[in-house]
Amino acid sequence: MNNEVQKNTSSLTKTKLWLDVLVFIAFLITMDPHTSGIAIHEWLSLAMIAAMTLHLLLSWDWIVEITSRFLGKLGGQNRINYILNWLLFIDGTLIMISGIMISEVALPLMGITLPMGFAWRRLHDMSANIGLILLGLHTALHWSWIVTTFNKYLLQPIVKLFSAKQKKDASI
Ligand code: HEM
Ligand code: HEM
CATH class of the missing domain: 1.20.5 (Single alpha-helices involved in coiled-coils or other helix-helix interfaces)
Known part of the structure; x- marks a missing residue:
């Protein structure tokens, strides 16, 4: 590898490392809203949408490559990661939508009031617990990295x- 490419790869890896550490800590804090307080819970979770977008953009090449190869020849580990990443994406979307639907601080502050009803709170709690399990698996699969x-x-x-x-x- 020439020096320039090596430097770019290493700074990309460092960016990924720090971002992953930050979102991991942020996720753990959001899992305990009673300790952090509901305002921190809501603003931190909303900020995580930006962090998660960056997390996906930093692996965009991988996403594009595996999407195009998914139906063809693909190693088992990549296939498992790919499916798990989609589950994380769907679950994360459910956490955010249900969280916004039961928001007590962020949305009222913006002057938005949403109709209560449906089992948003139950869905929020359930998707957050499933998220914890999926994140555990995601972390285990990237353990050697x-x-x-x-x-x-x-x-x-x-x-x-x-x-x-x-x-x-x-x-x-
Ligand atoms: C607290 C949340 C998360 C943490 C701590 C985390 C951590 C990691 C780590 C350590 C890696 C390997 C290094 C890297 O490429 O950055 C990785 C890769 C990846 N993550 Fe996450 N992740 C999180 C959430 C998510 C979510 C919600 C998704 C999907 C929407 C996701 C999708 C991916 C993808 C596509 C890759 C690269 C491909 C792969 O090797 O699986 N991650 N993540
Ligand atoms: C990473 C994203 C998130 C995670 C992991 C998460 C996790 C949790 C958990 C574990 C609870 C406790 C449920 C219970 O005790 O029954 C909770 C409650 C709650 N969450 Fe989230 N949440 C997230 C995002 C959000 C967002 C974006 C909002 C709103 C903008 C939100 C608003 C709330 C509210 C209002 C409660 C109820 C707190 C109470 O007991 O009064 N959450 N969340």
Whole structure:
């Protein structure tokens, strides 16, 4: 790989890593609205729509490629990831729509009041719980990427920093 391509790949991977860490933490916070408070719950979840769009855009090449190959020859792991990603997408949409339908802070603040009724609250709770399971599977399927990337871009730089400092201290 030439240097320029290598640099672009590594900065894309770093962007993915930080975004994934942020959305993971944000998702865990949104799973406990009683601790965070309902206002944080709603605004943070709505902000996650932008973060999730970015998450998908950063893997756009993969999505386009696997979509075109899905009915043909495709390795098992990619097929499972693809199906699971669609389930995540559908479930995520249900969480957001049902959340908006029961909104107590964000929508009233914008002057929007939606009719109550239907089992929005039940749907919200159920889709959020299913989301937690799907996210667990999504994380498990990307575990080796997570470990490798954490090691390369977080642990190793910290270890290098400390060993450089130790060498400097020893030479004084
Ligand atoms: C808290 C939420 C999520 C976290 C922490 C997360 C984490 C990850 C990680 C670690 C990867 C591998 C590295 C990367 O390409 O970034 C990945 C890939 C991917 N994720 Fe997510 N993800 C989340 C939600 C979602 C959702 C809701 C969808 C679908 C709408 C999705 C679709 C994808 C796709 C298409 C890929 C790349 C292809 C693949 O290898 O599966 N992710 N995600
Ligand atoms: C990642 C997205 C989201 C997740 C994971 C999530 C998760 C949850 C969970 C687990 C509950 C508790 C359900 C219960 O105790 O019965 C809840 C309640 C609630 N959520 Fe969400 N939610 C999300 C997005 C949203 C959005 C976008 C809104 C509105 C704009 C919203 C509004 C609410 C409201 C009003 C409640 C009821 C709180 C109460 O008990 O009074 N949520 N959510």
